[in-house]
Amino acid sequence: MLRIAVPNKGSLSGPAAEMLHEAGYQQRRESKELRIVDPGNEVEFFYLRPRDIAIYVSSGRLDIGITGRDLLIDSGADAEEILPLGFARSTFRFAAKPGTANGIEDLKGRTVATSYEGIVAGHLADSGVDASVVHLDGAVETAIELGVAEVIADVVETGTSLRNAGLEVFGEPIMKSEAIVIRRTGADAEEPKVQQFLRRLQGVLVARTYVMMDYDCRVEQLEKAVALTPGLESPTVSPLHNEGWVAVRAMVPSKEAQRIMDDLYAIGARAILTTAIHACRL
Ligand SMILES: Nc1ncnc2c1ncn2[C@@H]1O[C@H](COP(=O)(O)OP(=O)(O)OP(=O)(O)O)[C@@H](O)[C@H]1O
Ligand SMILES: O=P(O)(O)OC[C@H]1O[C@H](OP(=O)(O)OP(=O)(O)O)[C@H](O)[C@@H]1O
Ligand SMILES: [Mg+2]
Numbered sequence: 001m002l003r004i005a006v007p008n009k010g011s012l013s014g015p016a017a018e019m020l021h022e023a024g025y026q027q028r029r030e031s032k033e034l035r036i037v038d039p040g041n042e043v044e045f046f047y048l049r050p051r052d053i054a055i056y057v058s059s060g061r062l063d064i065g066i067t068g069r070d071l072l073i074d075s076g077a078d079a080e081e082i083l084p085l086g087f088a089r090s091t092f093r094f095a096a097k098p099g100t101a102n103g104i105e106d107l108k109g110r111t112v113a114t115s116y117e118g119i120v121a122g123h124l125a126d127s128g129v130d131a132s133v134v135h136l137d138g139a140v141e142t143a144i145e146l147g148v149a150e151v152i153a154d155v156v157e158t159g160t161s162l163r164n165a166g167l168e169v170f171g172e173p174i175m176k177s178e179a180i181v182i183r184r185t186g187a188d189a190e191e192p193k194v195q196q197f198l199r200r201l202q203g204v205l206v207a208r209t210y211v212m213m214d215y216d217c218r219v220e221q222l223e224k225a226v227a228l229t230p231g232l233e234s235p236t237v238s239p240l241h242n243e244g245w246v247a248v249r250a251m252v253p254s255k256e257a258q259r260i261m262d263d264l265y266a267i268g269a270r271a272i273l274t275t276a277i278h279a280c281r282l
Pocket of ligand 3: 138
């Protein structure tokens with residue numbers, strides 16, 4: 001039975017459960033459940049604090065975990081990223097009151113408050129800057145107003161929390177993060193149950209990113225049409241009863257679907273339809 005760690009709270013929890021559900025796995029019915037077995041899929045899910053997941057996975061007691069890239073790096077645990085999942089995207093940055101600092105070199109001798117001490121201490125050391133780090137559990141933006149630190153390092157998504165606290169980012173972004181699947185460093189990459197789990201999640205990612213497009217076009221326009229809709233490997237082209245016409249079917253990125261439909265129409269394609277993909281194995 002594959003043992004998988006899933007975030008039990010916070011920004012990662014809801015989208016992770018939703019993705020697992022879309023991939024055909026049973027998920028817990030209420031937020032107090034800490035562990036469930038999905039016998040049909042031979043998987044056991046453990047609902048753990050996102051910050052602890054890399055530690056459990058590195059211990060080898062759990063095969064796989066879903067966490068944030070920033071949390072994995074911050075933990076220093078012996079685990080590695082095997083699949084990015086595209087949600088809980090954020091950037092990790094320094095911020096302060098305007099005019100406090102322009103770059104990391106200005107942090108020398110100052111105090112930085114953060115919930116990600118591992119990332120910040122590592123980044124300061126790599127940059128050769130000697131600054132103190134204060135660990136706070138959350139709501140780090142308030143640390144400056146209350147005099148605990150002059151600078152913070154925190155997760156930024158829309159920037160609303162920083163703006164509300166009258167703070168501005170400075171310096172280069174420290175790292176970009178998103179939800180990821182992790183396993184113990186060096187664990188068997190070919191393990192069939194792990195591979196099947198990853199294929200299911202990849203299927204969800206493809207289904208979320210692509211739509212299926214169908215249209216009819218004149219044979220003379222086929223090359224131009226296929227250039228607009230090359231598909232992932234190659235589009236399917238079928239003859240129509242009306243001579244001189246073909247039907248074409250290809251996957252296209254959902255974000256580009258409307259533009260591609262306009263371009264296809266402009267070269268004479270008709271009956272252009274898009275449909276959602278619910279599941280996929282590439
Ligand atoms: N506003 C946000 N937008 C996108 N991702 C975020 C946001 N806040 C946190 N994250 C990401 O979520 C993960 C942190 O999850 P965690 O549950 O520890 O914190 P949280 O979502 O801030 O919840 P909590 O309410 O417990 O502080 C990290 O990978 C982080 O990059
Ligand atoms: O750029 P934004 O869109 O404002 O998002 C970033 C904020 O979201 C998270 O905070 P959360 O609400 O989880 O509170 P926390 O600081 O207590 O973790 C993070 O720690 C930032 O404060
Ligand atoms: Mg938070």
